[in-house]
Amino acid sequence: MKFVPRRLERTAENSSGKESWGDKLKNLVSVVGVLAVLYIVIGLVADFVALRISEETEAKVFGPAVSVLQSGSAPPEFELAEKTFDRLIRSSELRPLPYRLAYWDESMPNAFAVPGGGVIVTRGLLNTVTNETALAFVLGHELGHHQHRHTLRGIGRGLLISLVYNGIFGSTGGDVVSGTVKLAEMRHSRHDEREADAFGFRLAYASFGNADGYLEFFQNLRDEYEHPDTRWLKFMNSHPPTDERLDALKKLRERLARGEP
Numbered sequence: 381m382k383f384v385p386r387r388l389e390r391t392a393e394n395s396s397g398k399e400s401w402g403d404k405l406k407n408l409v410s411v412v413g414v415l416a417v418l419y420i421v422i423g424l425v426a427d428f429v430a431l432r433i434s435e436e437t438e439a440k441v442f443g444p445a446v447s448v449l450q451s452g453s454a455p456p457e458f459e460l461a462e463k464t465f466d467r468l469i470r471s472s473e474l475r476p477l478p479y480r481l482a483y484w485d486e487s488m489p490n491a492f493a494v495p496g497g498g499v500i501v502t503r504g505l506l507n508t509v510t511n512e513t514a515l516a517f518v519l520g521h522e523l524g525h526h527q528h529r530h531t532l533r534g535i536g537r538g539l540l541i542s543l544v545y546n547g548i549f550g551s552t553g554g555d556v557v558s559g560t561v562k563l564a565e566m567r568h569s570r571h572d573e574r575e576a577d578a579f580g581f582r583l584a585y586a587s588f589g590n591a592d593g594y595l596e597f598f599q600n601l602r603d604e605y606e607h608p609d610t611r612w613l614k615f616m617n618s619h620p621p622t623d624e625r626l627d628a629l630k631k632l633r634e635r636l637a638r639g640e641p
Contacts, residue, residue: 422544426536430529435476438532442496443478449500452485457506464515465499468523468587475527481519491518493525495532508600513584514593520580527579530572570620574628581629585636592633598626 465481477497484490489504499522509515525531584591599622619625635641 418544419541422540423537426540427533430532430536433529433532439478439496442494443498445494445496446480446482446498446500449484449494449498450482452483452503454483455503455506457510458483458501460510460512461501461506461515461519464512465519468516468520468583471583471587473527473583474523477526479523479526491522493522493531495535497526499523499526509593509597511593511596513588513591514597516584516588517580517591517594518597520583520587520591521576522580523583524576524579525572528572528575530576534569534572573619574625577625577629578632581632582636585633594629595626598622598629 462481465479469479479497479499482498482500484500484502486502487504488502489508491499491501491505493499499519501519505518509518581591581594584594
């Protein structure tokens with residue numbers, strides 16, 4: 381067989397020690413694949429631990445945070461929130477936590493769950509939501525986060541992601557990778573919000589016989605804080621678009637009205 385030597389220019393790239401674009405792409409895909417698998421494993425570990433923390437341990441570790449976060453003297457509107465909250469936490473479906481409602485002197489309408497059974501409401505929320513059934517849904521939504529351990533799981537995932545990636549890439553590189561990974565966490569957050577919506581609506585419906593007031597609340601929220609031109613960026617948001625949440629809850633209301641689960 382006759383030997384035909386390859387032309388020099390076709391072998392120069394291999395002998396120069398430079399990595400070809402194909403090899404670079406393969407290496408990049410390999411790194412991304414490893415990070416993706418690592419991200420999945422971290423999530424599974426965090427969820428495994430969070431789901432096995434007892435209510436007693438959660439209350440003992442995180443309970444004092446509610447007192448620390450409370451700020452300002454609660455206005456008269458807080459009384460309606462307390463009354464509504466007390467009615468909701470009578471449900472036997474809730475996890476056995478020492479539930480507590482606290483006030484935060486903040487103009488932005490908001491409410492959030494604190495591990496250990498705490499729910500914080502802001503001055504802006506109390507000024508915006510004056511309908512009892514709408515308030516019941518908002519508070520029920522936060523209780524839904526407790527019911528499904530969203531706050532615990534979120535804290536666990538965040539800590540493990542930072543620790544693992546900082547350990548692999550160092551503090552600077554780890555922060556960059558962790559920040560990128562947190563975009564993927566938005567998907568989990570949107571799932572949690574939908575889950576809390578459904579639980580909160582069911583809880584308010586069971587406690588008050590309806591939860592119609594949530595419609596007005598969500599519509600006001602959409603009109604004031606959501607711009608139509610930015611809704612396509614929903615993958616970067618921690619909450620689903622308000623229109624999607626409204627549609628899902630309307631369908632749930634129809635099922636409950638028909639006596640369906």
